[in-house]
Amino acid sequence: MLAPVIRLEPRWYYNLDKRVSKSRSISGNAGNFLALQTSYHPNWFTISNYDNVEVVNQVSIIPTWGYKEKHR
Structure with a gap:
């Protein structure tokens, strides 16, 4: 099924x-994060x-903790 x-x-x-003070990269938002993953599944079509x-x-609505790392 596809919806x-x-x-x-x-x-x-x-x-x-803290990452900047330790001379670590923050480009691309590399670091720990908290998020609220919110999804809506409408009944438009299947x-x-x-x-x-x-x-x-x-x-x-799902609270999430994660770490994003920049890949080279």
Whole structure:
């Protein structure tokens, strides 16, 4: 099944000053972050091999912690 999704993930990088003071790179927002991954699954259309498949409108908000690293 294929269905549309709209996703938004604002991030807060909380240790950029500390990384700069240790002469580490912050280009490309490299560092630790907190985020709220927000997804919306609308019931606009679905593509499926089966008949009468419906998607329920759904919103999800997931708190996330991560580390982004710049790849060379």
